[in-house]
Amino acid sequence: xxxxxxRGRAGGWGxxxxxxxxxxxxxxxxxxxxxxxxxxxxxxxxxxxxxxHALWASVWISLASVVLAAVIGVPxxxxxxxxxxxxxxxxxxxxxxxxxxxxxxxxxAFLFLYxxxxxxxxxxxxxxxFQQAPWHLQGPGAILxxxxxxxxxxxxxxxxxxxxxxxxxxxxxxxxxxxxxxxxLTRVTLPLVRPSLAGAALLxxxxxxxxxxxxxxxxxxxxxxxxxxxxxxxxxxxSVAMVETVALALVALAGLALLRRTEGxxxxxxxxxxxxxxxxxxxxxxxxxxxxxAGWGFAVLLLLPHATLILVxxxxxxxxxxxxxxxxxxxxxxxxxxxxPERLEPLVxxxxxxxxSTAAAVALSLAAGWLVVRRRTALRRVIEGLLALPWALPGxxxxxxxxxxxxxxxxxxxxxxLVGTVMILPLAYFVRNLPVxxxxxxxxxxxLDPALEEAAASLGAGPWRTxxxxxxxxxxxxxxxxxxxxxVGALGDFVTSILLYTYRNRPISMEINAALRVNEMGVxxxxxxxxxxxxxxxxxxxxxx
Amino acid sequence: MGAEGGPFLVLDxxxxxxxxxxxxxxxxxxxxRGEILALLGPSGSGKTTLLRMLAGFERPxxxxxxxxxxxxxxVPPARRRVGMVFQHYALFPHLDVGExxxxxxxxxxxGKGKGEAVAExxxxxxLAGFERxxxxxxxxxxxxxxxxxxxxxxxxxxxxLDEPLSNLDPSLRERTRRELRQLIKxxxxxxxxxxxxxxxxxxxxxxxxxxNAGRLNQIGTPEELYERxxxxxxxxxxGRANVxxxxxxxxxxxxxxxxxxxxxxxxxxxxxxAGLSGVVAxxxxxxxxxxxxxxxxxxxxxxxQAAPEAARVGEQVSVAATRTMCFADQGG
Numbered sequence: 063x064x065x066x067x068x069r070g071r072a073g074g075w076g077x078x079x080x081x082x083x084x085x086x087x088x089x090x091x092x093x094x095x096x097x098x099x100x101x102x103x104x105x106x107x108x109x110x111x112x113x114x115h116a117l118w119a120s121v122w123i124s125l126a127s128v129v130l131a132a133v134i135g136v137p138x139x140x141x142x143x144x145x146x147x148x149x150x151x152x153x154x155x156x157x158x159x160x161x162x163x164x165x166x167x168x169x170x171a172f173l174f175l176y177x178x179x180x181x182x183x184x185x186x187x188x189x190x191x192f193q194q195a196p197w198h199l200q201g202p203g204a205i206l207x208x209x210x211x212x213x214x215x216x217x218x219x220x221x222x223x224x225x226x227x228x229x230x231x232x233x234x235x236x237x238x239x240x241x242x243x244x245x246x247l248t249r250v251t252l253p254l255v256r257p258s259l260a261g262a263a264l265l266x267x268x269x270x271x272x273x274x275x276x277x278x279x280x281x282x283x284x285x286x287x288x289x290x291x292x293x294x295x296x297x298x299x300x301s302v303a304m305v306e307t308v309a310l311a312l313v314a315l316a317g318l319a320l321l322r323r324t325e326g327x328x329x330x331x332x333x334x335x336x337x338x339x340x341x342x343x344x345x346x347x348x349x350x351x352x353x354x355x356a357g358w359g360f361a362v363l364l365l366l367p368h369a370t371l372i373l374v375x376x377x378x379x380x381x382x383x384x385x386x387x388x389x390x391x392x393x394x395x396x397x398x399x400x401x402x403p404e405r406l407e408p409l410v411x412x413x414x415x416x417x418x419s420t421a422a423a424v425a426l427s428l429a430a431g432w433l434v435v436r437r438r439t440a441l442r443r444v445i446e447g448l449l450a451l452p453w454a455l456p457g458x459x460x461x462x463x464x465x466x467x468x469x470x471x472x473x474x475x476x477x478x479x480l481v482g483t484v485m486i487l488p489l490a491y492f493v494r495n496l497p498v499x500x501x502x503x504x505x506x507x508x509x510l511d512p513a514l515e516e517a518a519a520s521l522g523a524g525p526w527r528t529x530x531x532x533x534x535x536x537x538x539x540x541x542x543x544x545x546x547x548x549x550v551g552a553l554g555d556f557v558t559s560i561l562l563y564t565y566r567n568r569p570i571s572m573e574i575n576a577a578l579r580v581n582e583m584g585v586x587x588x589x590x591x592x593x594x595x596x597x598x599x600x601x602x603x604x605x606x607x
Numbered sequence: 608m609g610a611e612g613g614p615f616l617v618l619d620x621x622x623x624x625x626x627x628x629x630x631x632x633x634x635x636x637x638x639x640r641g642e643i644l645a646l647l648g649p650s651g652s653g654k655t656t657l658l659r660m661l662a663g664f665e666r667p668x669x670x671x672x673x674x675x676x677x678x679x680x681x682v683p684p685a686r687r688r689v690g691m692v693f694q695h696y697a698l699f700p701h702l703d704v705g706e707x708x709x710x711x712x713x714x715x716x717x718g719k720g721k722g723e724a725v726a727e728x729x730x731x732x733x734l735a736g737f738e739r740x741x742x743x744x745x746x747x748x749x750x751x752x753x754x755x756x757x758x759x760x761x762x763x764x765x766x767x768l769d770e771p772l773s774n775l776d777p778s779l780r781e782r783t784r785r786e787l788r789q790l791i792k793x794x795x796x797x798x799x800x801x802x803x804x805x806x807x808x809x810x811x812x813x814x815x816x817x818x819n820a821g822r823l824n825q826i827g828t829p830e831e832l833y834e835r836x837x838x839x840x841x842x843x844x845x846g847r848a849n850v851x852x853x854x855x856x857x858x859x860x861x862x863x864x865x866x867x868x869x870x871x872x873x874x875x876x877x878x879x880x881a882g883l884s885g886v887v888a889x890x891x892x893x894x895x896x897x898x899x900x901x902x903x904x905x906x907x908x909x910x911x912q913a914a915p916e917a918a919r920v921g922e923q924v925s926v927a928a929t930r931t932m933c934f935a936d937q938g939g
């Protein structure tokens with residue numbers, strides 16, 4: 063809606079924002095490629111078979127995670143969207159619970175639950191009088207177990223959303239044309255929800271490709287690319303780490319390009335305006351009972367990690383050795399968490415870094431929303447692309463890229479030494495937050511009727527008052543959703559933190575890691591519970607309408 | 608205020624270019640104080656753009672907007688003092704009715720209290736006591752009145768309305784139209800509104816400006832437009848009309864190269880004799896009169912308004928004109 067002078071001014075701001083985003087998001091990647099791609103490191107990388115194994119492991123683990131997550135999530139979505147049975151509503155909301163467990167916290171909960179000295183193993187030992195733990199939770203199987211648990215949620219939520227958008231009349235039309243249930247499902251329903259399935263597959267693939275916590279804790283000798291990069295960096299082989307990072311980035315981009323192509327036309331879902339199919343009650347009592355029992359059983363399975371975490375957090379140090387269940391329970395660990403300044407500090411660190419990085423990402427996304435949607439700046443596609451870029455690359459890639467970019471002092475190249483300072487970690491969180499806040503806020507802006515802002519202007523409100531009184535209140539749901547997701551992501555982050563933290567700004571996840579190393583399971587779990595509760599509360603606030 | 612005595616509102620050679628093929632203007636017109644002007648035209652004719660330039664949301668590439676002799680072209684909407692009623696009302700959904708109406712009064716101290724001003728504005732549109740209602744709870748007609756009260760509350764110099772009635776039920780529209788006109792006249796505010804419906808423009812406007820393809824074709828009272836259209840477009844867009852070319856047109860008095868326009872009520876049905884002969888193909892009864900579709904011997908079809916019993920379907924008739932309008936034929 064701007065013309066003449068207005069467009070010129072917006073154009074100027076568009077350039078400023080584009081340059082800022084390019085410096086934050088693109089420049090570190092470019093530097094990583096430029097600095098990393100030199101002969102010696104490349105040769106070292108190519109000559110080691112371990113590197114190729116790790117790269118292949120990353121790919122197949124990610125593909126297997128997609129399959130597993132789909133196998134669990136898609137049928138569940140159909141069950142909850144199409145059928146009515148006792149407890150459907152309660153179970154339907156419980157089923158998204160893995161989302162409140164930050165990846166690393168989920169992993170340690172699995173360790174406490176299914177690890178060789180976890181509850182499950184102890185219980186079986188007790189039951190069958192085994193001399194040793196019945197299994198080792200290690201290797202690809204363990205990683206896939208964690209991935210399936212935490213990522214089926216994507217398929218579940220996406221498929222449900224896709225099914226809810228279906229027009230019942232389309233399915234009725236297929237049946238009226240003589241199609242059997244099976245044919246309707248394969249020829250009509252599934253093609254129509256294909257964009258949702260492809261979206262979930264993409265998200266699962268990218269998440270497991272970037273997954274670090276599970277392979278870090280359960281990998282053992284089995285390396286994927288993210289843990290390989292971390293190991294190289296720990297060994298001081300920064301140049302090899304950079305080549306590995308570029309390789310991982312290439313795999314991510316290839317996966318993104320391939321999966322995008324299968325996404326197809328989003329138009330398919332938006333065709334009809336009808337109502338979703340009505341839920342069918344399960345008639346046969348036997349089927350009803352089985353479904354309900356299976357549903358509740360599944361819910362218990364989902365909640366076990368949360369319960370385990372809480373239980374372990376109540377176990378004082380060195381009071382639980384060979385017993386099946388911990389003999390002593392108390393709040394000692396929580397007391398230490400909040401009473402010892404050494405332990406309280408990481409909590410404060412995580413909170414301020416998550417808050418600051420989220421606030422910055424929200425502010426930048428708001429500016430982007432205004433320029434892209436309202437002013438329709440000529441650079442809008444570039445801005446949107448830059449905002450989404452950190453999502454397309456695993457967290458490890460960004461951490462290494464930022465570490466490369468900000469390890470030298472060259473103000474003329476816009477590079478400063480930030481590595482080893484307190485600032486690098488919140489900066490990394492901030493960049494990682496941009497896709498989430500950007501997506502939410504741009505979508506919110508697009509749904510906002512421009513006439514509302516014009517109405518405010520015609521009533522005498524200047525730009526600031528319009529922003530404060532009309533735009534921001536209208537964007538509140540989008541802001542809350544984007545900000546809460548970003549905050550929770552930064553708060554529970556493990557992969558970026560482990561590569562970039564310093565002692566002075568060590569976040570909760572590093573403290574958990576440290577506690578695990580010295581076998582202070584209770585303290586680690588207590589930190590995990592704190593993260594879980596804060597995440598749940600923040601996500602709850604963010605999802606409120 | 609406005610002591611010069613010139614026209615109250617002037618749009619002077621306003622022009623804005625959207626692309627190589629789409630240009631609005633240049634358009635010039637003047638509006639007297641207290642007058643209601645309708646901007647009438649088909650979609651894409653530029654009427655909404657013109658209104659938005661008046662309100663300041665669209666910046667013209669060329670030309671000026673003057674209110675009471677003051678050039679307001681560079682003045683942003685927030686300081687232009689043009690009240691706007693939006694097509695979908697654009698009520699703030701997060702504010703209640705009272706807060707919506709008070710929005711334009713914020714930051715203005717002195718005079719009477721804000722609450723009083725809000726109550727007064729709401730009373731004006733027959734919504735006294737609605738302050739604490741949520742806007743989503745209101746009917747379409749009530750929302751429209753809230754939008755009007757909100758636009759009027761800060762005492763603007765000009766009221767701009769973008770298709771103010773298009774969102775209402777057809778059954779409500781006619782009544783709302785009359786009420787809206789009465790209200791605007793009672794306040795005495797100068798008003799410009801956009802519509803694509805001729806009936807609405809005629810009912811609500813003192814004068815009507817007809818726009819087509821970005822150009823002002825004619826401005827005048829409803830009678831002037833209907834009786835003396837400036838061109839074929841205005842003649843056909845304003846009111847029903849038969850358009851005849853060639854032999855049929857010449858038979859009714861048009862010269863070569865002219866196109867003839869005749870309104871259904873300006874045609875008479877007779878049994879044989881002078882005029883064009885044809886057969887009644889259809890008859891549509893509307894109560895006081897009936898519309899007859901007559902297929903002429905020359906192949907054209909004309910619509911004739913006559914007494915309901917003037918003819919029957921299939922009957923051979925002759926059609927004569929009491930009045931016709933001729934224009935140079937631009938083809939098409």
